Amino acid sequence: MSLTSCQQYSLDRTSKQSTTVEKYQFGDQDADIKPTQGGLQWFPDTSMWNIEDIQRELGHMTFKPASKWSVDRISRFFSLIERKSIELQQSRPGFGHQYQKLPISTVLNCANTAFGFCNWSSEVVPGSGKLVKYAKSDDAEQCYNVDYELKIRLILKDGTTLTRNGTGSARSLPLSQEFSKCRKEAMTNGLKNCFYSLIGLLVDYEGKVKDGYYDRYKS
Incomplete structure (x- = not known):
């Protein structure tokens, strides 16, 4: 499960401030950041991941039991x-x-x-x-x-x-x-x-x- 990221930057010429929109890709499926009332929330929801998913996300698959x-x-x-x-x-x-x-x-x-x-x-x-x-x-x-x-x-x-x-x-x-x-x-x-x-x-x-x-x- 590879993790890649790309960033797109846009510049608001009026406010002279830059904003960043990030999109992460898990395999063949994109996982976008979606706004919520509490701020930004990552998708997919990691609360349902098993230990193997967590290890892959953290990059631990090369030095932890995979299953x-x-x-x-x-x-x-x-x-x-x-x-x-x-x-x-x-x-x-x-x-x-x-x-x-x-x-x-x-x-x-x-x-x-x-x-x-x-x-x-x-x-x-x-x-x-x-x-x-x-x-x-x-x-x-x-x-x-x-x-x-x-x-x-x-x-x-x-x-x-x-x-x-x-x-x-x-x-x-x-x-x-x-x-x-x-x-x-x-x-x-x-x-x-x-x-x-x-x-x-x-x-x-x-x-x-x-x-x-x-x-x-x-x-």
């Missing part, structure tokens, strides 16, 4: 990740929470179980890849040390979208292998960061619902 579906599925994903983390922690006593150390295969299995195999997708943000470090290795000739960074975008079925950085590195490898290893590692790291960030979205969302954050925009 109840994603809230429920992220909660399930969180439970699965937590369970796997506990299992890994029990196998490594004394190391604390282990969810950051879960292999990508485990994270993807949890995601496919929680969201459904066809209900999420990811992509590399075009133009986001960059070299952070590029230097010849001191250990071997014709080998290099490379650090690489890119951005991964994760999109759920209902439109919930977030983007996170991913980093990769390679040490003392031929140049032909360095970039391939760095890019794959950065993509894996970025995707894991996206999935882990969903948990943060859920916690933030539930806290705002509890505090009545979204109700403020329904009055």
Whole structure:
């Protein structure tokens, strides 16, 4: 749902004062400002909007759950990740929470179980890849040390979208292998960061619902 605005200015040559008429467009439907006794009133009436509409209006769709579906599925994903983390922690006593150390295969299995195999997708943000470090290795000739960074975008079925950085590195490898290893590692790291960030979205969302954050925009 895109929000665009255009302004038309007219000048009253008699009073030498300018007035502004604004018109906002929601998708294919125009929503004009209409005068009332209490001043200007916006249309459409936001009092009947649901949370998804409010989030779209506020531009929050890229970092908030877009619907109840994603809230429920992220909660399930969180439970699965937590369970796997506990299992890994029990196998490594004394190391604390282990969810950051879960292999990508485990994270993807949890995601496919929680969201459904066809209900999420990811992509590399075009133009986001960059070299952070590029230097010849001191250990071997014709080998290099490379650090690489890119951005991964994760999109759920209902439109919930977030983007996170991913980093990769390679040490003392031929140049032909360095970039391939760095890019794959950065993509894996970025995707894991996206999935882990969903948990943060859920916690933030539930806290705002509890505090009545979204109700403020329904009055």
